[in-house]
Amino acid sequence: MICGLSQSSVRGTGKTAFLIHRKVTIGMKEKTFKKISIFLFLLPALLLFIGVLIYPIIMSVCYSFYDLRSVSTTGMQWCGLDNYKELFTSGSISFWRALGNSLLLAALSVFIQLPLALGLALMLGKGIKGERAYLSIYFLPVLISTVVIGQLWRKIYNPDYGILNAVLSLLGINNVMPSGGWLGNEASALWCVFIPTLWQYVGYHMLLMYAGVRSVSPELREAAKLDGATDAQVDWYVVIPVIKPIIKVSVIFAVTGSLKSFDLIYVLTNGGPYHATEVPSTLMINMLFLRNRYGMGSTIAVMLILLCFAFALLINWAFKEKDIYGKKEHVE
């Protein structure tokens, strides 16, 4: 309240008021001083932001129209949409396979990872003993470097000495490892890449949803309980509709995160075997390192940004309709 009041009093001193003033009107000298101050305050952030984010994005779009095969841009050839054409049609680049893989990862994330995270969040949200300890344990893998997790899971999947085979044989399951090893088999590799992702990021989505579950007002729960709802019904009809905005954020993160996924796949398989786990990011990095095709790399980057954007909008739109429906149910 105090804050709000003082703000309005500052605003009240006139449009040119610069914080609070001893004089209501300020002279030209002070005006320029204010302008210069604002500019200087913003300068470091603007330099970083424009230099590293805005300018490169614009250049990415530009480079995607050029046949750029070395870092010197003097002899680069304008090639129009050739990069895009090649990206969509060339069999050796296999962009569609990469896109399909990342979409499959996105679907797995949304339909396996998020329900699991939601389940954990709902269970934790009931106010059980040791809530914080569980929360901290679940969130732990999120903080560990993906490279460390990738290397760790390489060891877990190791065909000869890995812990996965040891655990399976302990459970009496033998000889289920596909030929070529877990990560070396074309059919199993993508699943084996998904499992560490699931393992690492369930905690993240759980944390977001848990924060939402805790913010559901106790009166709402109480009211439902008074009406005779069971715990499961309270979760389904009260809690989930209330935390829908957070679920939406989680879905957006899961989908765009899968589209952008790089670290874990680079460490585990680098897109192999035979493009079985190729995703657009690994494709992009390989374009730079193995083929020196900077133009094509930019093209993939541009496609990636567009796809992320499109999916974010799509998910937003999909949740909007459901929101209205959810509210309708609520009123009854």
Added chain:
Amino acid sequence: MEKKSMLNSSVDLDQFQVQKTNKFVKVLIYIGLVVWALIDLFPIYWMFTFSLKNNEEVYGMNVMGLPKQWLWSNYERAMTTGNMPLYFMNSIIVTVCAIALCLIAALMATYAITRIIWKGSQLMNSFFMLGITIPVHASVVPIFITLSRIHMVNSRIALIVPYAAFSLAMAILICTGFMNDIPKDLDEAAYIDGCNVWKTFVMIICPLMKPALATITIYTFLQCWNELMFANVFISKNALKTLPVGIQALSGQHTTDWGPIGAALVIATFPTLLAYVFMSKSIQESFIAGAVKG
């Protein structure tokens, strides 16, 4: 509405049949939670144990148990032959510089946006918030090309500046939240006492922003410490590699020797774990704050 009024008028709650949580369900919930906790912890536990084992134990004698002999020499080998101190130092230098740069830029920008009244401050804020949604992929190629042309690939600045820039949006977001909580009366008082904007910023606002700085530091630290893509593309010189790239190189050299690799993984994770032990709550909160806005 009806439900609310029912609660407000003090009715006897016992006359309603409130469903009690089923004992059986409760047990199931606990089992579920414990199982997932074990799934989360087991690989990490395994990493710790195999970092202390010799190959014989790892390769079959004692796959899952605690090491019979605690082989700290694995850590010694990771330090000496694996170049871990070098990578560790590089990571620290890059991370600390990136955090410092990000903090300064974010504090100054936030001050200009939230404390000085001018047309377009809101627009500027939204402009910076764009940065939360921009993926790093978008700028890898152009930055690499620019850096190569000015011969800055394989330098620490090549990592520090992009790291700071990509953490900036989040930092401004966190800063804005904290700065809005500082009463504006303080600025006014300082102004009446003769401070100009710069003095107010340095002497009044900055000291009060310590909690925000802590949150931003944690968040930026985690981003920079674990970053792979930029480090992988921009750095090929061994002397400048950060931990993620260094570990990649290390595991390429020691494919059959698990102990030192495990030790390297533990060393790389250690600072993060240490930070988490002491600040788990604020770390979790900073992640929630980032998600809600982004």
